[in-house]
Amino acid sequence: MNWFNILKNQIASTKGKQFQLDFNQPMVEDSDCRDEFTQLTKKASELYFGILENSGKSKDNVYYKVFNNGVKYENTKYIPIITEYAFPTEPVPEEVYCRALELYKERFHYHDEMFNGYYIRVGLAIKFESIKGKSFPRVIRKHCMIMKGRFDDANYSHGFVFDMDALANTPQEAIDEFLKKAGSI
Numbered sequence: 001m002n003w004f005n006i007l008k009n010q011i012a013s014t015k016g017k018q019f020q021l022d023f024n025q026p027m028v029e030d031s032d033c034r035d036e037f038t039q040l041t042k043k044a045s046e047l048y049f050g051i052l053e054n055s056g057k058s059k060d061n062v063y064y065k066v067f068n069n070g071v072k073y074e075n076t077k078y079i080p081i082i083t084e085y086a087f088p089t090e091p092v093p094e095e096v097y098c099r100a101l102e103l104y105k106e107r108f109h110y111h112d113e114m115f116n117g118y119y120i121r122v123g124l125a126i127k128f129e130s131i132k133g134k135s136f137p138r139v140i141r142k143h144c145m146i147m148k149g150r151f152d153d154a155n156y157s158h159g160f161v162f163d164m165d166a167l168a169n170t171p172q173e174a175i176d177e178f179l180k181k182a183g184s185i
Contacts, residue, residue: 049164049178068080096116104122120147139164140164144185
């Protein structure tokens with residue numbers, strides 16, 4: 001093989017990759033944030049929080065699962081844990097995926113922001129209520145969602161939400177188990 005063919009093969013093998021001058025080092029591929037975000041969402045969609053009671057599709061690209069975690073709040077009713085997850089039906093720009101991943105990895109607590117026309121919501125949100133002076137976590141949510149439009153419209157583009165409604169008598173162990181599983185993603 002002559003030097004021209006060697007150079008031609010090297011150039012052809014670098015398409016879509018960062019070019020490196022040191023040929024002793026392996027080629028460094030550009031990160032693909034969309035693929036990483038999709039894998040994260042897929043992993044979240046496969047997570048179970050107890051006995052699956054119901055599942056379905058609420059919108060074109062939004063799916064849900066309702067779990068019974070075994071904690072009763074009335075004689076026969078259980079506290080539900082709901083997971084929602086969305087896979088894209090329209091393209092989302094790569095830089096939005098990269099920003100969402102960056103925020104998800106660096107922010108534990110709830111955070112949302114507008115980025116390139118998309119809302120990104122990540123982190124853990126806990127809303128507290130009080131009954132007779134005793135405070136307890138009422139709603140516990142973990143977000144990693146990219147949305148088009150306003151948050152309240154719930155126009156999920158891609159990502160997931162874990163949601164646990166707790167009551168004053170919800171055992172701390174049930175909350176801890178939810179947080180542990182939600183934190184595993």
